[in-house]
Amino acid sequence: MIAKVAIDLALDRLFTYSVPEEMERKLAVGQLLLVPFGRRTARGFAMEICGGGADALPYTIKPILSIVDETPFFSGRILDLVRKIAAYTASPIESVLKAAVPAAVLRPGAKARELIYVEPAFSFGPVTVTKHQQWLYEQVVRLGGGWLQQLCRELKTTPSTIRTLGSKGLVAVKVRERRRDPLAGRRILSSKPLDLNPEQAEALSTILSSDRPVLLHGITGSGKTEVYLQAIASILASGRGAIVLVPEISLTPQTVQRFVSRFGDGVAVLHSALSDGERYDEWHRIRRGEARVVVGPRSAVFAPVADLGLIVVDEEHETGYKQDEMPRYHARDVAVLRGATEGAKVVLGSATPSLESWRNASIGKYALASMTRRAGSGTPPRSLVVDMSSTSSAGRIYSKELLDAIAVRLDRGEQTILFLNRRGWSRSVTCEKCGHVIECPDCSVPYTYHRADSCCRCHVCGGWAPVPDACPACGAHALAYRGVGTQRAEAALKACFAKARILRMDADSTSRKNSHDDILGAFRRHEADILLGTQMIAKGLDFPNVTLVGVLNADSSLNMPDFRAAERTFQLLAQVSGRAGRAGLPGDALIQTFDPSSPVIRAASNGDYAAFAAAELAERKAAFFPPYSHLACVNLRSEDPKVVSEWACMYARSLMKVPGLSVGEAVPSVLEKAEGRYRWQIVVRAEKAQTIARAWKWLSSARPAPHGLSVALDIDAYSLM
Ligand code: ADP
Ligand code: ZN
Numbered sequence: 001m002i003a004k005v006a007i008d009l010a011l012d013r014l015f016t017y018s019v020p021e022e023m024e025r026k027l028a029v030g031q032l033l034l035v036p037f038g039r040r041t042a043r044g045f046a047m048e049i050c051g052g053g054a055d056a057l058p059y060t061i062k063p064i065l066s067i068v069d070e071t072p073f074f075s076g077r078i079l080d081l082v083r084k085i086a087a088y089t090a091s092p093i094e095s096v097l098k099a100a101v102p103a104a105v106l107r108p109g110a111k112a113r114e115l116i117y118v119e120p121a122f123s124f125g126p127v128t129v130t131k132h133q134q135w136l137y138e139q140v141v142r143l144g145g146g147w148l149q150q151l152c153r154e155l156k157t158t159p160s161t162i163r164t165l166g167s168k169g170l171v172a173v174k175v176r177e178r179r180r181d182p183l184a185g186r187r188i189l190s191s192k193p194l195d196l197n198p199e200q201a202e203a204l205s206t207i208l209s210s211d212r213p214v215l216l217h218g219i220t221g222s223g224k225t226e227v228y229l230q231a232i233a234s235i236l237a238s239g240r241g242a243i244v245l246v247p248e249i250s251l252t253p254q255t256v257q258r259f260v261s262r263f264g265d266g267v268a269v270l271h272s273a274l275s276d277g278e279r280y281d282e283w284h285r286i287r288r289g290e291a292r293v294v295v296g297p298r299s300a301v302f303a304p305v306a307d308l309g310l311i312v313v314d315e316e317h318e319t320g321y322k323q324d325e326m327p328r329y330h331a332r333d334v335a336v337l338r339g340a341t342e343g344a345k346v347v348l349g350s351a352t353p354s355l356e357s358w359r360n361a362s363i364g365k366y367a368l369a370s371m372t373r374r375a376g377s378g379t380p381p382r383s384l385v386v387d388m389s390s391t392s393s394a395g396r397i398y399s400k401e402l403l404d405a406i407a408v409r410l411d412r413g414e415q416t417i418l419f420l421n422r423r424g425w426s427r428s429v430t431c432e433k434c435g436h437v438i439e440c441p442d443c444s445v446p447y448t449y450h451r452a453d454s455c456c457r458c459h460v461c462g463g464w465a466p467v468p469d470a471c472p473a474c475g476a477h478a479l480a481y482r483g484v485g486t487q488r489a490e491a492a493l494k495a496c497f498a499k500a501r502i503l504r505m506d507a508d509s510t511s512r513k514n515s516h517d518d519i520l521g522a523f524r525r526h527e528a529d530i531l532l533g534t535q536m537i538a539k540g541l542d543f544p545n546v547t548l549v550g551v552l553n554a555d556s557s558l559n560m561p562d563f564r565a566a567e568r569t570f571q572l573l574a575q576v577s578g579r580a581g582r583a584g585l586p587g588d589a590l591i592q593t594f595d596p597s598s599p600v601i602r603a604a605s606n607g608d609y610a611a612f613a614a615a616e617l618a619e620r621k622a623a624f625f626p627p628y629s630h631l632a633c634v635n636l637r638s639e640d641p642k643v644v645s646e647w648a649c650m651y652a653r654s655l656m657k658v659p660g661l662s663v664g665e666a667v668p669s670v671l672e673k674a675e676g677r678y679r680w681q682i683v684v685r686a687e688k689a690q691t692i693a694r695a696w697k698w699l700s701s702a703r704p705a706p707h708g709l710s711v712a713l714d715i716d717a718y719s720l721m
Contacts, residue, residue, distance in 0.1 A: 001051055003027060003064060005035055005044040012092035014047055018063045027064075030072030030079060032106070034065040041065060043108075045097055046072075047079065071287065073101055078302060081338055090693040090713050091327035099327055100302035104276035105283045112284065113277060117176040118162055119145040127168050136161065137170045145171075147178065179285070180277040182269050183260060186253075191261040193230055200227050203369035207231045210367040213336050213346035215316075215357050217368065219607065220578030223375030224349045228312045229262050231347065232293055236263070240309025240344075241292040245331055247318040248272060248297040249536065252517065256295055263293050270296030270303065298323060298331030301338060308344040311335045316348035316357055317571055322718045330716055332357070351578060351609075352571040355620065356627040358613050381549065381577050381587035383605035387596045388553075389435050397492045402550045402590050409548050410500055410529055414585065416548040418532040419576045420489050421557040428559035429456060429467060432480050435594035436473035437559050438465075448561040448670050449481050458561075461683075462665025489552060490532055497530075505533030535572060547587045549577050554593040554601055561670060562720050563625045566600045570612050573604035624662065626716070630689040633717035634682040634696065635669070638709040641678045647709055648680035651699060658695045661686050670721045681720070689715055 001024055004014040017035050019027055031046045074082065074097070082100060086093040104110060120141045129137065139155050140146075140162075148159055166173040196204060200223050207214050208231065218224045232242045246255055251271045260267045268282040268291035285291040287304045294303040298321050301311065313321070313332050321331040332348060339346035348357050348366070361368040374380060386399045398406075409416045428446040429438040437446045440458030447456030447465065457464040470477050490504050505519050516536070523531045524543060531537060551573060558569045577589030593601050603612035621628045634651060638644035648666035655663045662685040669679040686692050696713045705711045 001027070001049060002057070002061065003033075003046050004048040004050075005033060005064075006047050006094050006097055007035070007037055007042045007044040009042070009094065011094065014093075015044070016057070016061050018061050019049070020063045023064060023067065026067060026070055028070075028072050029076055030074035031070065032068040032073055034068060036062045036065060043068065043106075045074065047093075073105075073287075073304070075304065075306070077341055078304065078338075080341060081302075081334065084337060085327060085329050085334060088689060088693060089327045089329055089715050090697050096327045096329070099299060099323065099329070102270070102279045102283055102299070104279040107276070110276070110280050112177045112281065113180055114175050115178045116148040116159075117145065117174055117178075118148050118151055118166075119172045119174070121169060121172045127170065129165075129168065129170070133161070133165060133168075133170075137165055140165070140171055148173070180275065180281045182274050182278045182282065183256070188257055188260050190264065191258075193233065193262075194223075194226050196226065196230065197223070197373070197375055199371040199373060200375065203227050203371055204230055204234075206367055206369040207345060207347050208234055210345070212364075213339060213348060213360075213366045215353055215361040215366045215368050216347055216349040216371070217353055217358075217361075217609070218349065218351060218371030219374070219380065220351045220575065221374040221376065221380075222351075222371035224314070224371065225258055226375065227371075228314070228347065228349065229259070231310060231312070231345075232259075232263070235309035235345070236266070236292055238309065240307045241289075241294075241305040242310040242312065243294045243296075243300055243303055243305055243308065243335075244312045244314065245298060245300055245321070245335065246295060246314050247320040249320060250315065251295075251297055252520075254542075259293060259295050266291055267293045267295060268303075270294060270300045272297070298329075301331045301334045308338070308342045310345045310347070311339050312347045312349065314349050317350045317352055317354040319718045322716070324714075324719060326712065328712075328714050328716075333716075352574045353609075353613075355567055355613060355617060359617060359627045379586060380607060381589040383577055383589045383591065383607070385596045385601060385605050386590060386592045387594075388592050389433070389594045397489055397552060398496065398550075399592055402552075402592060403496060405548050405550070405588060405590055406497065406500075406530065410497060412547075414547045415523070415526065415528075415543065415545045416530045416550065417537060417543075417546055417576070418489070418493070418530060418550045418552060419534075419537060419572075420532065420552040421535055421572060428561070429479055429481060430555070430559065430594070431471035431474060431476060431478050433476040433478040434471060434474040435555070436471050437555075438468070438472070438479075446559045446561055446565070457667060462667040493530065493532065500530055501528040502530045502532060503528040505531060505536050537576075545585070547585045549587070549589045551576055551589070551591045554591050554604075555595055555598075558595070558598065558600060563620070563623070563631075564718070566612075566616055566619075569600050570604050570609075570616075573601065574607065574609070577604075577607075624685060629662070629685040629687060630692060630716060632684045632689070632692045632696075633714045633720055634684065634711065635714060636666075636680045636682075636705075636709060636711050637677045639677050640708065643706070643709050644678045644680050647705060647711070648682060650703070651711070652682045654699050654703070655682065655684055655695060658691075660688075660691045661695060683717075683720065 001019040003017050003019055005017055006014055027049055029046050029049055033044055033046055034041055035044055082096045086096045136157060152159055165171045203216055204227050216224055235242050256269050268286045270282055286294055289306055294300050294305060313335050316332050323329055336346055360366045386401045392400055406416050429449050438456055439446050440463055442461050442463060447458055449456060455464050455466050471479055493502055503519050503523055522528060557572055558565055591605055599615055636644050636648045652663055652666040655661055664683040666680055666682050669681045684692050693715060
């Protein structure tokens with residue numbers, strides 16, 4: 001027999017080894033092996049095992065040295081998935097294998113924690129013990145056993161005294177695995193299924209009866225989580241397991257708690273805040289089948305749940321599901337693929353579905369379930385759009401309407417959330433007078449102002465134009481590179497409300513570990529009146545005392561140089577305003593904009609997703625953007641500006657010759673230089689993602705990048721920055 005092995009290096013090829021006879025019966029695909037590799041020993045996964053002797057090969061091969069762990073790390077089905085993802089994303093198969101198992105599990109020397117455990121035993125022979133030993137024995141019986149160290153502490157005795165009881169046969173002293181439990185010490189009350197309302201009941205029955213993935217479109221607060229919980233319960237009852245994917249940012253203790261309180265120890269949690277030991281233990285609990293429900297971020301889509309019955313992707317539109325380093329997979333798409341290969345149901349839930357999923361539902365690839373009403377108490381917020389180009393608000397960060405509304409909340413002791421989506425470096429060129437944004441005539445995306453050569457560029461097709469003197473729409477000399485950040489907004493707020501307690505939450509204020517939870521905790525305990533922040537505060541948070549949400553500048557995200565800008569803006573506005581009025585108190589959402597007639601802002605303020613999606617899909621179709629095409633970005637980085645531009649142009653020219661591809665000019669990225677490296681990009685579109693991946697694989701191996709230049713293909717790119 002011979003085996004093909006993926007070595008622990010991103011070489012993008014399998015190596016062939018012979019299988020020693022004594023290993024033949026134990027060897028299985030997915031196992032971790034030790035193999036000779038050059039002069040050293042390498043670790044690798046068995047990918048294929050074939051019959052046929054090594055003699056038949058035209059070259060001599062070396063034997064496998066040993067099997068590290070006889071239980072495979074990957075099932076054959078997950079290996080299939082891994083192969084497909086490697087091909088789809090044009091990434092080495094080794095990189096996908098690595099992404100599919102936590103590093104803490106594969107680390108050499110990683111193992112379970114073993115401690116000494118003491119259990120009462122029953123001795124039948126006559127045993128003589130001193131009075132103290134008799135007492136100790138009774139205590140161990142009373143406690144039903146325990147960890148040696150803990151017992152000694154609790155009973156104020158020593159290990160050797162307990163061992164004496166052991167030698168007399170009164171207790172059994174043995175080594176046992178002790179789980180490193182990420183939720184240890186936390187008291188979580190159990191919860192019972194709620195009576196579903198008619199919309200929820202309908203959604204649940206669609207999920208349980210559909211053999212297609214189900215898009216669960218439910219407004220914020222419509223009770224999607226309760227539907228997930230009851231779908232999982234039904235899957236568990238049939239003896240199968242479930243995976244719940246949650247965006248990392250909303251993987252808070254509260255979210256985890258909702259699943260643990262329903263399914264107890266049967267839930268394994270995988271997220272980035274776990275210690276290595278906890279992660280190791282959680283992963284093995286899943287592999288051994290002790291945990292049948294997994295809650296985690298995108299990488300949990302690979303969790304080794306045997307007999308998988310259901311995958312839930314909550315907030316399926318979240319861009320956090322797209323990995324932005326190799327392999328650049330999208331966990332939602334992997335979930336759909338895995339569901340299909342393993343016969344598991346798939347639920348994609350969102351208040352604002354991605355246009356990809358919405359279209360899949362409208363062409364019948366997915367089934368659709370809708371929930372239009374809030375399930376618990378609370379009514380949807382009233383929305384008000386404030387025109388910032390009107391004279392009373394011109395030049396201000398806060399409109400009079402918003403200031404008045406905040407003042408009312410401060411008076412009443414209610415809380416306010418203010419949202420400002422200010423992403424650092426990029427600026428659009430906007431007319432302060434009429435709100436017009438300068439756009440690329442060919443692509444209908446806003447131009448980006450490039451400071452280096454002071455011109456406007458389009459990041460899709462590479463077109464450019466000088467900055468005009470006056471606004472092309474109204475003729476006013478009022479063009480500006482707008483942008484107010486959270487810090488400036490905070491200072492302005494303090495100037496208006498000297499006594500208000502304000503918390504700011506953005507990448508700067510949350511760089512410390514746990515500071516994210518600390519800030520939200522303080523706000524929940526009402527230690528502040530106003531929470532001001534970036535998109536970090538937009539999601540999944542439920543604050544009962546918040547009755548006002550203000551969006552300071554809805555245009556800043558609308559004018560991002562990205563064909564998804566309208567979609568993101570709609571999502572943000574819908575999610576942000578969903579924060580207001582979740583409990584008994586009615587809520588208001590106030591949206592400040594320079595462009596109150598924008599269809600996106602209007603649809604968002606009316607909460608009309610379907611209207612937004614129809615209009616936006618028509619534009620995407622006309623411009624050959626996703627979901628009507630697949631769009632990939634070739635990213636190039638080098639310390640040498642000449643190398644990066646020359647190679648970018650060469651790759652672009654070569655790709656342009658490939659039939660079926662629509663290729664833009666090579667352009668400097670919006671973020672032209674980062675960490676000392678110059679960045680260029682090429683945007684490539686095609687009907688099929690495979691056309692792009694294959695062309696790039698061929699080109700990058702025919703013309704490999706020189707030393708010092710890094711190139712990477714980002715298929716179905718979410719960031720064009
Ligand atoms: P979503 O995930 O759709 O935003 P949640 O699952 O957080 O909504 O539900 C919003 C609130 O409604 C929660 O407090 C939840 O406990 C409550 N809720 C959900 N379903 C029901 C129901 N059937 N009856 C009563 N309350 C419910
Ligand atoms: Zn263009």
